Amino acid sequence: xxxxxxxxxxxxxxxxxxxxxxxxxxxxxxxxxxxxxxxxxxxxxxxxxxxxxxxxxxxxxxxxxxxxxxxxxxxxxxxxxxxxxxxxxxxxxxxxxxxxxxxxxxxxxxxxxxxxxxxxxxxxxxxxxxxxxxxxxxxxxxxxxxxxxxxxxxxxxxxxxxxxxxxxxxxxxxxxxxxxxxxxxxxxxxxxxxxxxxxxxxxxxxxxxxxxxxxxxxxxxxxxxxxxxxxxxxxxxxxxxxxxxxxxxxxxxxxxxxxxxxxxxxxxxxxxxxxxxxxxxxxxxxxxxxxxxxxxxxxxxxxxxxxxxxxxxxxxxxxxxxxxxxxxxxxxxxxxxxxxxxxxxxxxxxxxxxxxxxxxxxxxxxxxxxxxxxxxxxxxxxxxxxxxxxxxxxxxxxxxxxxxxxxxxxxxxxxxxxxxxxxxxxxxx
Numbered sequence: 100x101x102x103x104x105x106x107x108x109x110x111x112x113x114x115x116x117x118x119x120x121x122x123x124x125x126x127x128x129x130x131x132x133x134x135x136x137x138x139x140x141x142x143x144x145x146x147x148x149x150x151x152x153x154x155x156x157x158x159x160x161x162x163x164x165x166x167x168x169x170x171x172x173x174x175x176x177x178x179x180x181x182x183x184x185x186x187x188x189x190x191x192x193x194x195x196x197x198x199x200x201x202x203x204x205x206x207x208x209x210x211x212x213x214x215x216x217x218x219x220x221x222x223x224x225x226x227x228x229x230x231x232x233x234x235x236x237x238x239x240x241x242x243x244x245x246x247x248x249x250x251x252x253x254x255x256x257x258x259x260x261x262x263x264x265x266x267x268x269x270x271x272x273x274x275x276x277x278x279x280x281x282x283x284x285x286x287x288x289x290x291x292x293x294x295x296x297x298x299x300x301x302x303x304x305x306x307x308x309x310x311x312x313x314x315x316x317x318x319x320x321x322x323x324x325x326x327x328x329x330x331x332x333x334x335x336x337x338x339x340x341x342x343x344x345x346x347x348x349x350x351x352x353x354x355x356x357x358x359x360x361x362x363x364x365x366x367x368x369x370x371x372x373x374x375x376x377x378x379x380x381x382x383x384x385x386x387x388x389x390x391x392x393x394x395x396x397x398x399x400x401x402x403x404x405x406x407x408x409x410x411x412x413x414x415x416x417x418x419x420x421x422x423x424x425x426x427x428x429x430x431x432x433x434x435x436x437x438x439x440x441x442x443x444x445x446x447x448x449x450x451x452x453x454x455x456x457x458x459x460x461x462x463x464x465x466x467x468x469x470x471x472x473x474x475x476x477x478x479x480x481x482x483x484x485x486x487x488x489x490x491x492x493x494x495x496x497x498x499x500x501x502x503x504x505x506x507x508x509x510x511x512x513x514x515x516x517x518x519x520x521x522x523x524x525x526x527x528x
Contacts, residue, residue, distance in 0.1 A: 188354040188439035190340050193258040193391030198245045200386050202230040215242050217371065224382065226264065231384035236274060236377040242369060243386065251283040253367035256392045259341045261372075264382040265298040266334035273299030273332060274377025278341070282317035283368030289318040291367055294341070294350055294358060298377065303329040305357045307348060310364035317366050324348075326357040336384070338436055343367060344392035354436035361396070406444035407451070410525075420445065420525045423518060425483060430467075432478035434486060442483065445525060446490035456496045458526040459483050464517035465504040477501025483523055498528075 200213045205223040210216060211232055219238035224231060234241065245252045267273040275297045279290040292309035309322040331337045331352060340351040345365055350358035370388070374381040413420045424441040427434060434442075449457065461480035463472040480499035488494045509516035 188351060188356055188436060189393055189443065190258075190342060190349070190351050190354065190356070190436050191391075191393055191440050192260065192340075192387065192437050193256070193389030195390040196387060197252060197257075197390060198243050198386070198388040200243065202232060202384060205230060213244055215244050215248065216240070217242060219375075224380075226382055229384060231262075231264075231382045234274075234372070234374040234381040234383065236374075236380050238375045239381070240371060240373045242371040243388065245369070245388065250281070250369040253280070253343075253369060253388075254390070255343070255345050255365040255367065256390065257343055257367065258389050258392055259370060259387070261339050261386045262336045262384045263331075263339055264334065264336045265332050265377070266379060267298050267332040267377075268334060270299070272376075272378030273297055274374050274379070274381050276381065277371075277373040278339075279371045279373065280341075280343070280367045281369050281371060282366050285317055285368075290320070291317050292320065292322075292348060292360075292363055298332040298381070300332075301330050302327050303331050305350065305352075307350065307358045307360060309348060309360060312346060312362050312364050314364055317364065322360065322363060324358050324360050328352060328355060328357050340436055342393040344395055347393070347395055349393055351436060354434070354439050407447045410445055410448040414448075414525075414527050418527045420448075421522055422524075423522050425523045427479055427482070430475070432475060432482045434482055439486070442486050443490060446487050446492050449487065449492045449496065453493060453496070456498070456528045458498050458500055458528055459487075460524040460526060461499070461501045462506060462520060462522045462524065463502075463504050464520040465507070465511040466517065469503055469505075473501055473503040475501070476503045480523070 198213075200211065202211055202223055205211050207223050207225055207230070209223055210221060211223050214221075214232070218240040220235040221239050221241050222233055224233035232241070263276070265274060275295065278294040278296075280292050281289075282291045285291070290308075292307060294305060294307050296303050296305045305326045305328070307322075307324040308320040309324070310317060310320050311322050314321065329352075337353050338351075342349040342351075343363075343365075346362050348358060348360035348363050349356055372383065410420045422441055422445075425434070425438045427438075449455070459480045461476035461478075461483070463476050463479075465472075477499065478501070480501050484494065484497045484499045487497060504511070504520065507516075507520045508522070509519035511517050511520060
């Protein structure tokens with residue numbers, strides 16, 4: 100018993116000693132933290148003055164260890180939001196869909212029925228309840244079977260979209276992706292143009308190698324375009340989109356344009372995807388190939404003016420502009436990339452009229468309860484406001500308001516009516 104009491108007394112003395120030492124250590128640690136924070140702030144100021152804002156941003160991106168969003172949940176990643184603040188997007192899907200595959204009717208573990216395998220291996224898999232194609236981490240070269248497998252379906256005006264997921268947050272070896280546009284008579288490694296990006300590092304570098312219009316062949320790629328953005332290797336689904344119009348190559352990730360080539364050689368026939376060298380598999384879903392493309396630049400300026408005039412006319416006549424062309428992911432406040440063209444024309448009008456204030460209203464249909472629709476409509480209105488701010492509109496003139504399903508303009512009993520009720524209104528105040 101005496102031994103136990105003595106042991107207890109010694110333990111208490113030791114704890115007091117450790118506590119005192121710990122307090123002293125924490126005090127010193129706190130002083131060091133203050134000094135370190137001060138040094139960090141001074142360094143950021145120096146970088147900004149030197150015109151190196153991107154380096155400051157990159158320093159902020161050192162943490163990508165947030166929860167695994169493989170299912171593309173709505174959890175915000177602050178650094179990614181900052182990276183896409185000044186988004187440049189004019190993407191619009193082609194009007195006639197030639198090929199579409201969401202893998203929903205495919206059997207897991209089998210090679211997808213609408214695709215062809217050129218090399219390596221691939222199969223249908225499920226990621227968080229969503230069917231997709233799993234591209235082997237070592238070597239996978241696949242191509243969609245369009246119109247029975249012909250290789251001249253693309254033409255000179257087309258768009259291609261797909262979602263891709265890769266997780267390299269542990270930095271243990273990332274896959275390299277090639278997105279290749281082929282001439283009808285050529286094979287892989289002899290592409291008309293190719294977009295290459297590695298899924299490693301904190302930011303992804305996108306390289307576009309293309310044939311110049313002056314080149315007699317379809318394989319001698321002297322043209323080069325490059326851009327850096329991301330991160331897109333964070334275990335989330337990201338939306339990739341390509342537009343080709345006669346000579347103009349535009350490539351987008353999550354609505355952000357990362358490649359913009361004004362003059363490339365036409366002659367596209369078919370498309371392939373190639374993944375290799377990764378420590379993990381690459382996943383792809385929701386592939387859409389369509390006829391039609393983003394309009395050429397010299398025509399686009401006139402078209403934007405005409406669209407801005409339509410916004411101006413509506414506001415002059417009714418005091419508001421109503422649109423059903425701003426689209427969101429189902430049940431979410433995530434803007435679809437094709438919405439940016441509509442948001443851009445509203446932004447152009449607002450920038451030409453900087454003294455006018457607007458209420459941005461989000462409206463839903465009546466599918467679901469008010470407990471879901473009311474906050475969802477508010478979040479969607481806020482997403483539109485944020486997009487407008489990213490295009491240069493003064494946020495002081497914008498107020499987001501969610502109306503839920505309380506102000507329908509059509510019958511919610513039909514699909515057409517519900518589509519009309521899912522809208523965004525810009526009310527002049």
